Amino acid sequence: MKSNSKTISELMDEELLRESSITSNFRLGKELYESKNVEITEFTGAKVSAIVHGGTSRKVELILNKDFLNWKCTCRLNQDKYCKHTVAVGLEIINKK
Ligand SMILES: [Zn+2]
Numbered sequence: 001m002k003s004n005s006k007t008i009s010e011l012m013d014e015e016l017l018r019e020s021s022i023t024s025n026f027r028l029g030k031e032l033y034e035s036k037n038v039e040i041t042e043f044t045g046a047k048v049s050a051i052v053h054g055g056t057s058r059k060v061e062l063i064l065n066k067d068f069l070n071w072k073c074t075c076r077l078n079q080d081k082y083c084k085h086t087v088a089v090g091l092e093i094i095n096k097k
Pocket residue numbers: 058073074075076083084085086
């Protein structure tokens with residue numbers, strides 16, 4: 001088990017995003033990503049912060065805690081499933097690989 005050495009970039013893939021979001025938010029997040037609304041402000045192995053523009057700007061943070069990827073977004077807190085902004089940031093991370 002060398003799992004605790006993974007970075008957010010290594011963990012993030014489209015399968016994870018699809019599993020972690022409802023279909024409509026995946027689609028909306030993809031639209032936000034494709035229209036270049038994601039601005040990454042911090043990018044490390046254990047933390048990614050981003051602003052998602054388009055309508056009201058939202059701040060998204062992804063923080064790696066051991067193998068679990070915590071996320072928060074200023075649109076809605078404490079949701080189980082990724083919001084569209086988090087999906088958009090996830091797609092940006094995948095594309096940075
Ligand atoms: Zn959001």
